[in-house]
Amino acid sequence: MNLVFSWSWLPKLAEGLLLTLELTAISMSVGAFFGIVLAITRIYARGPLLPLYLLASGYVHFFRGTPLLVQLMTIYFALPTVGLRFSPFSAGVLALTLNTAAYQAEYFRGAIQSVRAGQMQAALALGLSRLQALRYVILPQALRLVIPPWSNELIYMVKGSAVVYLIGATELMGQAKNIAARTFRNFEVYIVVALFYLALILVLTLILRWVERKTRVPGLGLPGRA
Amino acid sequence: MLLRVVDLHKRYGREEVLKGVSFFLEKGETKVIIGPSGTGKSTLLRCINRLTEPDRGRIWLEDVEITSPKVNINRIRAQIGFVFQDFNLFTHLTALDNVRLGLMRVKGMGKKEATARALQELARVGLADKAKAYPAELSGGQQQRVSIARALAMDPKLILFDEPTSALDPELIGEVLAVMEDLAKSGMTMLVVTHEMGFARSVADEIIFMEKGVILEQGPPEQIFYSPKHPRTAEFLRRITDLYGGNR
Numbered sequence: 001m002n003l004v005f006s007w008s009w010l011p012k013l014a015e016g017l018l019l020t021l022e023l024t025a026i027s028m029s030v031g032a033f034f035g036i037v038l039a040i041t042r043i044y045a046r047g048p049l050l051p052l053y054l055l056a057s058g059y060v061h062f063f064r065g066t067p068l069l070v071q072l073m074t075i076y077f078a079l080p081t082v083g084l085r086f087s088p089f090s091a092g093v094l095a096l097t098l099n100t101a102a103y104q105a106e107y108f109r110g111a112i113q114s115v116r117a118g119q120m121q122a123a124l125a126l127g128l129s130r131l132q133a134l135r136y137v138i139l140p141q142a143l144r145l146v147i148p149p150w151s152n153e154l155i156y157m158v159k160g161s162a163v164v165y166l167i168g169a170t171e172l173m174g175q176a177k178n179i180a181a182r183t184f185r186n187f188e189v190y191i192v193v194a195l196f197y198l199a200l201i202l203v204l205t206l207i208l209r210w211v212e213r214k215t216r217v218p219g220l221g222l223p224g225r226a
Numbered sequence: 227m228l229l230r231v232v233d234l235h236k237r238y239g240r241e242e243v244l245k246g247v248s249f250f251l252e253k254g255e256t257k258v259i260i261g262p263s264g265t266g267k268s269t270l271l272r273c274i275n276r277l278t279e280p281d282r283g284r285i286w287l288e289d290v291e292i293t294s295p296k297v298n299i300n301r302i303r304a305q306i307g308f309v310f311q312d313f314n315l316f317t318h319l320t321a322l323d324n325v326r327l328g329l330m331r332v333k334g335m336g337k338k339e340a341t342a343r344a345l346q347e348l349a350r351v352g353l354a355d356k357a358k359a360y361p362a363e364l365s366g367g368q369q370q371r372v373s374i375a376r377a378l379a380m381d382p383k384l385i386l387f388d389e390p391t392s393a394l395d396p397e398l399i400g401e402v403l404a405v406m407e408d409l410a411k412s413g414m415t416m417l418v419v420t421h422e423m424g425f426a427r428s429v430a431d432e433i434i435f436m437e438k439g440v441i442l443e444q445g446p447p448e449q450i451f452y453s454p455k456h457p458r459t460a461e462f463l464r465r466i467t468d469l470y471g472g473n474r
Binding site for chain 2: 116118119121122123124125126127128129132136137140141144217218219220
């Protein structure tokens with residue numbers, strides 16, 4: 001077999017890579033914000049706030065319980081029938097964000113709940129409000145604990161963002177598809193694209209490992225070896 | 227009267243943990259609550275700053291009713307120090323930041339002022355040199371002293387101690403009791419749940435003996451230790467002395 005690569009693919013692939021990064025960055029960060037809100041609601045909203053708890057739980061179950069692909073198709077192809085029209089990019093961002101928010105909610109919930117109950121008690125006993133306690137005591141610990149599972153979600157989302165090529169977005173996978181269709185060099189193009197994804201994920205993993213080390217505090221998470 | 231507790235009731239499911247507890251504390255007084263495990267001593271303390279909501283009964287801090295639904299409970303808690311059995315220092319913060327947090331976020335103090343005040347309180351419990359240490363880097367006794375400094379920094383009207391030495395190795399108990407004794411002498415108002423009978427005898431102005439959710443007897447240490455009026459008090463003290471030896 002005779003492999004043929006071409007430098008001429010690079011500008012388009014780089015463009016695609018950039019779009020993949022954008023898709024992932026926006027959906028992961030907005031998803032993190034909503035994930036935290038959902039997690040806090042699922043943990044603390046009780047009594048008169050019970051409807052909020054039910055709403056948040058319903059959301060999480062729905063978006064974790066249906067395929068990302070179905071969510072994406074619904075947003076891009078079904079919502080226009082009720083007058084909501086999106087570009088491929090914004091439909092992609094929307095689907096990925098809604099989806100990852102549900103998953104991240106569960107990672108954050110786990111992290112918040114693994115902070116010992118005494119921490120909240122001590123914060124309240126000092127006179128901090130529950131929100132202040134969350135902000136200054138619980139979340140700073142939970143955010144450190146959530147880094148390993150969160151990096152899992154990040155990796156998943158980098159690769160998961162590839163599905164938006166199906167609605168015509170020209171992120172990394174979309175560009176690859178175009179180049180392959182034009183050049184008939186399927187094998188070579190996809191090898192290159194796989195390497196792009198691999199490199200991107202390696203870099204992101206290293207960054208998160210660095211953040212994890214940088215924010216490490218004795219006695220919290222990473223207890224060395226069990 | 228600094229603290230007044232009237233007819234406090236608390237039930238967990240079927241079990242009634244507090245069955246009508248009433249007592250008071252004058253400013254500057256130290257009262258020690260003793261009694262067998264599971265008789266509601268900790269629940270009583272936690273009801274006083276409403277970390278646990280009492281079912282019935284009323285509590286006043288000076289002329290403010292803590293149990294009133296209209297009260298701003300965060301304000302009240304800022305005036306009542308609480309020292310936990312297992313310290314509960316904020317894991318992600320240094321000793322200095324543990325003491326500083328309440329000053330800055332509850333009292334709205336500036337960083338400079340809060341730092342000075344926090345260092346002063348750490349010095350008071352003998353830990354000025356540990357300001358930069360994280361809780362995990364401190365011994366249990368040191369952690370408990372930081373948590374006392376954290377409570378002191380808020381200028382509380384009263385400090386509640388919930389078995390402050392029960393989680394400590396025996397050789398670390400002394401340093402914590404010494405700090406508490408100094409505090410009592412300096413005129414701090416204290417309510418202490420403890421099994422340290424030596425501390426109770428030498429520091430308490432009054433001892434409260436609780437069993438099964440009620441106060442069976444209260445009085446000065448001499449009365450409780452040498453001529454208890456209730457047979458259950460005598461029996462409890464005998465068992466405690468058998469367990470720990472006569473000097474405690």
